[in-house]
Amino acid sequence: MQRTHERAPTALTGWRRAEQGFDAAFGAPLNPLRQLGTLGFLSFWLLAASGIYLYAFLETSAAGGYRSIVDLSEQQPWLGGLLRSLHRYAADAFVILTALHLLREWLHGHYRGVRRYAWLTGVPTLLLVFASAIGGFWLHWDQLGQYSAIATAEWLDALPLLATPLARNFLANAAVSDRLFSLFVFVHLGVPLLLLFALWFHIQRLTRAAVWPPRPLSVGLLGSLLVLAVVAPVSSHPPADLATVPQTLRLDWVLLFVHPLADSVSTAVVWALVGAGLLTLFTLPFLPQPTRAPVAVVDAANCNGCRRCFADCPFAAITMVPHPNQKIGRQLASVDADLCAGCGICAGACPSSTPFRSPTALATGIDMPEATLGALRERLRRGLVALRAARPIVVFGCDHGARVESLAAPDVAAFSLLCAGQLPPSFIEYALRDGAAAVLVSACREGGCEFRLGERWTDERLRGTREPHLRASVPHEQVALVWAGVGEEAALRDALEGLRHA
């Protein structure tokens, strides 16, 4: 197999170091930097839940909107006031987490190939997030809402779309009617509904897409926002007065930074920046890309329709179709080439991917054409024969994780796979029976798999909680699984040393 490592750009290296630092505090499975998408979802749920309560008390009129929100804080500070603050801070968290999620996916190149769909459906959500958030300030109709509404209207007026400038709606207090407030309500309720649909599209092509973070992380995020809401509750500015310009605003820079930006440059420049940013994000997936990895190939003669590959594919690239042998109820895996990431996890899941099956050619139900399991078995055989050490050790690694080639030694035969999840557990038993004293399997850190689920499936298969599992008869003290992402060869070496002295 050929390795696909590239020299990691500096920014990506920095990001990985940050993830490793967070691992030290949270542990890899609960690392928030690898759960940014689900944490963003949690922020959205918090916004929805707190927003429903707030809406029950909001008077949707120009005259009553301000008073109703101030009353909420004053008359029920421990529920209404708390939820009001939580609503605002969850919006801030949503924007920050979404921006970090975008940054992480961009750094990892997750805008191309099978991830193009998720990328292209994710970019418009940025607009919806900000439209929802900014519209929320108008409903309060205090000086901050006044400033935001006028600034937004002036920004939209910079485009020659409307015959009458929107900003004319804010020339005088009498001009702000209840009808205009109905529009505000529509923006703040309708756009989040659109956002929900957009998020649903965004995760459509992911298997087991998580919309709830692990419970400890949920508790952590909710707890930190609640503490913040208690310690620093959100307060109102004076009521809006269109006869004056607000002189001092406690601006929410996370959500409203675009207004001061337009003040300091111009609305046209901000439009140019937003347009250029969106164009860049939308264009990224269509720039010249590295050659796509070959997709998985199904061998109908060896596929028994067990559905394990269907269950394990991280990108829903496999569907089950009637088997051409026309036996009633028999199914066959079918690969959608456009959705296949070429990770080989399906091959690792296939029960026919056992090296004990055939003394000649190893044909599996589903396999990767450029890195077949038959070829792996052949390389494993030859590698073990070539080792002269008293205690030969076989290492299986991942092209996207720590480089197993770095372990080159007279007693080590190292094999890098497309993903750790491509390894059928039976290969471990095969290596041990063929002369290996121990087997080390290296997978990316939990939650850090390039193909989303490879490290998780590997762990579960080796623990015996997922099929195909490592047989209980295999001496488990001779098998080690190590989490080692890019640049973490030291962890590999430590694990190898542990096996040498076991």
Add this chain to the structure above:
Amino acid sequence: MPEAHPVTPRAWLGQFVLYALFALAIGAFSRWPVYHPIAAGQALIKVSLTHPGKPRGECRAQTEAELARLPPNMRAPLKCPRERSPVTVEVDINGVTVLRRVAPPSGLSHDGASALYQRLVVPAGEQRIAVRLNDDVLRTGFTYEREATVKLAPAQVLVIDFDAERGGIMLQ
């Protein structure tokens, strides 16, 4: 197999610090630094109007032959050009022209109202304001003029609008 990540006191402390930093960042940047949309001692004049200019040409009576060619319900005695004049607006403050704008008529056929919205930040205090407006290309000069001295308080908003039925140029 790797065991579950042991949560050491140091890890707990790390989590606490990271959550606190996250909350601190949100708490800080959701209200700080304060922003001043307008500098101290400044006031704002908004020149904003929407007004349909006069037709670009004279109306003329249709001949009998022209009327006969029209369906009965469309036989208007006068035929006027559809396109309207652009609206020209000039604003002087203390004798200095600070705004001169020609607002074209809206619509694909240029038969809609002209619209204008412009912010002018000026020092608070007494200002001599002169506004001139032309909405008819058939006339030279200005069809409406208004001059007034106003005293603007800091952060006050003065709106210069136009309503032909209420006397033309309005300062409010």
